[in-house]
Amino acid sequence: MIEKSxxxxxxxxxxxxxxxxNLYADNDEDRKDLxxxxxxxxxxxxxxxKGEAKFSTWLYKISLNVSLSFLSKQKKLTQIRDHDEFNSYxxxxxxxxxxxxxxxxxKQLSEIDRGIIMLHLDGFTNTEISEMTGISRxxxxxxxxxxxxxxxxxxxxxxxx
Numbered sequence: 262m263i264e265k266s267x268x269x270x271x272x273x274x275x276x277x278x279x280x281x282x283n284l285y286a287d288n289d290e291d292r293k294d295l296x297x298x299x300x301x302x303x304x305x306x307x308x309x310x311k312g313e314a315k316f317s318t319w320l321y322k323i324s325l326n327v328s329l330s331f332l333s334k335q336k337k338l339t340q341i342r343d344h345d346e347f348n349s350y351x352x353x354x355x356x357x358x359x360x361x362x363x364x365x366x367x368k369q370l371s372e373i374d375r376g377i378i379m380l381h382l383d384g385f386t387n388t389e390i391s392e393m394t395g396i397s398r399x400x401x402x403x404x405x406x407x408x409x410x411x412x413x414x415x416x417x418x419x420x421x422x
Contacts, residue, residue: 285328366415
């Protein structure tokens with residue numbers, strides 16, 4: 262029963278995981294690892310999900326925390342990895358050219374700023390973003406303003422990697 266409920270909610274909100282995976286992992290091997298880690302951590306935590314927050318909010322928080330932790334671990338690794346196909350139960354959606362451009366610009370932001378702007382773009386309020394990230398609401402407001410300025414500059418003028 263728990264498994265079915267989890268899988269239904271996960272299917273409905275799988276886009277959250279793909280956003281985080283695409284923002285925080287640079288190659289297919291890392292995307293696959295990060296995806297699996299988010300699924301594992303969310304499944305492990307699901308029995309403690311009480312429904313006090315929306316499932317999407319809960320999943321975003323887990324995905325962001327796992328992604329930031331993953332990046333921290335990746336920075337410590339020095340080995341070169343071979344690239345594998347990103348195969349999983351869920352297939353990532355194709356991005357339009359404009360969406361791909363936006364993702365490439367967002368990936369140039371700092372790690373935490375990437376998560377904040379994605380939460381904002383997905384319609385979360387500044388209060389919700391503040392609660393998920395542990396940053397005060399005022400700091401969230403300021404960060405979002407600065408992130409938007411950075412993105413505006415990146416989207417209109419700078420060369421994207």
